[in-house]
Amino acid sequence: MISAGLLKEYLSRFEQLPLCKGPSPVQKLDNLKSKWGLGFDLYVKRDDLIGPAFGGNKSRQLEFLLGEAIKQGADCIVHGGALQSNYARQVSAACAMHDLDCYLVLSDHYNQKKNTGSHLVSQFLGANITYFEGKLGSAHEEQKKKLSESLEALGRRPYLITYPKSEILGSLGYLKATLELVEQLTEDEFPQRIVMPAVGATFIGVLLGLKLLGYKEVEVVGVAPLSNEYPIEATVLESMKEICALLKIDFGAVDVSDINLDFTYVGEGYSKTTKESLSALVDFARYEGVILDPVYTSKAAASLKNLPADGKRTLFWHTGGAPAIFAYSDEILKSIK
Numbered sequence: 001m002i003s004a005g006l007l008k009e010y011l012s013r014f015e016q017l018p019l020c021k022g023p024s025p026v027q028k029l030d031n032l033k034s035k036w037g038l039g040f041d042l043y044v045k046r047d048d049l050i051g052p053a054f055g056g057n058k059s060r061q062l063e064f065l066l067g068e069a070i071k072q073g074a075d076c077i078v079h080g081g082a083l084q085s086n087y088a089r090q091v092s093a094a095c096a097m098h099d100l101d102c103y104l105v106l107s108d109h110y111n112q113k114k115n116t117g118s119h120l121v122s123q124f125l126g127a128n129i130t131y132f133e134g135k136l137g138s139a140h141e142e143q144k145k146k147l148s149e150s151l152e153a154l155g156r157r158p159y160l161i162t163y164p165k166s167e168i169l170g171s172l173g174y175l176k177a178t179l180e181l182v183e184q185l186t187e188d189e190f191p192q193r194i195v196m197p198a199v200g201a202t203f204i205g206v207l208l209g210l211k212l213l214g215y216k217e218v219e220v221v222g223v224a225p226l227s228n229e230y231p232i233e234a235t236v237l238e239s240m241k242e243i244c245a246l247l248k249i250d251f252g253a254v255d256v257s258d259i260n261l262d263f264t265y266v267g268e269g270y271s272k273t274t275k276e277s278l279s280a281l282v283d284f285a286r287y288e289g290v291i292l293d294p295v296y297t298s299k300a301a302a303s304l305k306n307l308p309a310d311g312k313r314t315l316f317w318h319t320g321g322a323p324a325i326f327a328y329s330d331e332i333l334k335s336i337k
């Protein structure tokens with residue numbers, strides 16, 4: 001265990017590009033608790049409200065990744081995701097703010113609508129976009145690497161954001177966010193359970209942050225939006241080890257027996273909504289005025305309904321992504337008819 005002050009000191013040794021003005025608010029969701037008949041108090045941490053260009057969790061991660069990029073003398077960033085990627089939108093915005101060229105490789109495999117939602121925003125933020133027909137995963141990462149190498153051959157200085165390597169620095173953004181939560185809430189208000197969408201750095205940062213700071217009893221549940229594209233479980237464990245090495249913290253002292261990833265809400269796969277996710281998306285809006293996204297947060301939110309009525313103060317970590325609703329308008333409208 002280390003103190004909040006020491007963790008803060010460790011993180012301050014890393015270059016950071018200011019993108020987020022925290023703390024993001026924490027709100028109680030009493031209407032939803034009563035409508036859903038939940039047997040515990042429910043709160044939401046609004047990371048959908050931080051960061052540029054509609055924000056979200058990736059802005060916290062980009063503070064560290066782009067800090068490092070600038071330290072290395074990069075003049076452009078290479079990244080990508082699915083066509084409606086929130087990460088792509090947020091990196092495009094960060095590049096626009098800090099005078100970096102942004103190159104994106106976007107996977108067109110998932111039949112997501114073009115020219116609306118996050119994809120629309122990335123385009124007019126000025127990103128240079130190429131499309132990739134395959135799904136997310138190793139072939140897509142390879143394509144990003146090739147683009148980075150071709151930019152290098154032209155005399156550019158690209159910084160490549162890639163999975164799983166970039167989860168390490170990205171997670172520092174969520175170690176910092178965990179410190180923010182600790183400072184924001186009293187012990188009596190602090191969650192006994194945290195539920196969030198999970199692929200990589202967000203879940204890793206929060207889980208490790210709580211362990212390092214001594215909040216061992218807090219249950220952290222990561223709800224996966226995909227199961228085939230990335231080796232999530234192995235990456236969580238490996239990344240936690242590497243982050244500890246980077247911060248020069250003894251990993252042997254970190255208990256990893258409770259990595260709690262839930263794959264039961266994926267449905268037919270990445271980017272495909274489910275009946276439960278659409279219903280959670282509509283209920284968060286109708287009862288609390290909170291807009292979720294159709295790919296990540298609505299699947300994680302759907303899991304809240306099935307948690308035991310155990311009275312555990314539960315915090316749902318909203319990671320953003322709402323602009324994608326415009327790319328899913330048909331499905332959302334159909335679900336409320």
Ligand SMILES: Cc1ncc(COP(=O)(O)O)c(C=O)c1O
Binds near residue numbers: 201
């Ligand atoms: C809205 C939203 N939530 C959660 C995630 C998953 O974040 P991470 O990979 O840091 O776990 C993403 C990833 O793109 C996202 O866009």
